[in-house]
Amino acid sequence: MNRSHLTLERRRTSRAIRVLDLLTGGLLFADAAIIARVGALWAVFALALALGIVLASIVLEPATTAAAFGDEPLAPRP
Secondary structure (H helix, E strand, C coil): CCHHHHHHHHHHHHHHHHHHHHHHHHHHHHHHHHHCCCCHHHHHHHHHHHHHHHHHHHHHHHHHHHHHHCCCCCCCCC
16 A cells, blocks of 8 residues: 555545535435425434434544544645
């Protein structure tokens, strides 16, 4: 494994992954608002999934990345 390239790839893709995760959560939230008129149970499932995706993106992914690769910053080095 080439650790220097892995760090560059993680840096390059981290923002896109976060944006897509948050977009997916937002779309599921909107979907739950639309579905709520038809079936409350399915709306709750969509809301729970949206919340799980957003929390995983904000809390779990940075924590597991730090545990796996150390506390190296994802910001570009000067």
